[in-house]
Amino acid sequence: MSVPSVYEWAGGGPAFERLTAVFYGHVRQDPVLAPVFAGMDEHHAQSVATWLGEVFGGPADYSKHHGGHAHMASKHLGRHITEQQRRRWVALLMDSADEAGLPTDPEFRAVFAYYIEWGTRMALIYSGESPPPVDAAPMPQWGWGQTPPWQPE
Numbered sequence: 001m002s003v004p005s006v007y008e009w010a011g012g013g014p015a016f017e018r019l020t021a022v023f024y025g026h027v028r029q030d031p032v033l034a035p036v037f038a039g040m041d042e043h044h045a046q047s048v049a050t051w052l053g054e055v056f057g058g059p060a061d062y063s064k065h066h067g068g069h070a071h072m073a074s075k076h077l078g079r080h081i082t083e084q085q086r087r088r089w090v091a092l093l094m095d096s097a098d099e100a101g102l103p104t105d106p107e108f109r110a111v112f113a114y115y116i117e118w119g120t121r122m123a124l125i126y127s128g129e130s131p132p133p134v135d136a137a138p139m140p141q142w143g144w145g146q147t148p149p150w151q152p153e
């Protein structure tokens with residue numbers, strides 16, 4: 001039996017769209033993050049859903065239509081994101097995953113959290129002093145790694 005991609009397991013594009021819609025709803029109300037996203041453009045939630053879908057093995061639409069990794073990284077330049085803001089971003093996204101009905105199995109949530117931890121730390125690096133060149137890294141791709149879908153024999 002072939003193993004579905006993390007994207008398929010999550011529920012495909014609609015699942016990531018639900019996730020970011022819920023998440024940015026919380027962000028707008030959050031005292032730590034609302035000021036960071038005050039100027040967010042109206043397509044932001046959809047763009048981040050498209051990005052996440054591609055990272056987890058869905059269609060390469062962010063690379064094809066939104067400027068790929070270099071564009072994403074450049075959006076964080078000069079923002080000087082703090083550790084407190086990063087942690088709040090992670091916490092609200094994890095709460096939103098529950099609210100949006102993403103799968104709750106340990107394997108999916110481990111892979112999801114792995115990318116989000118890495119990605120938010122990269123966002124901080126790009127937002128800070130002396131970021132790496134935005135076009136020096138490829139589009140990240142996250143598979144199941146150590147924790148593929150598991151069922152007892």
Ligand code: HEM
Nearest residue numbers: 040041044047048051072075081085086089116119120123
């Ligand atoms: C895994 C972590 C993250 C991912 C996947 C991500 C993804 C993205 C993407 C794809 C964009 C560009 C959207 C577009 O194409 O227009 C973006 C922009 C942005 N990100 Fe992130 N980001 C992450 C972490 C963070 C964190 C931790 C913060 C701050 C606490 C942050 C703040 C912003 C801001 C302020 C923008 C610009 C929004 C706008 O002007 O429309 N990001 N992010």
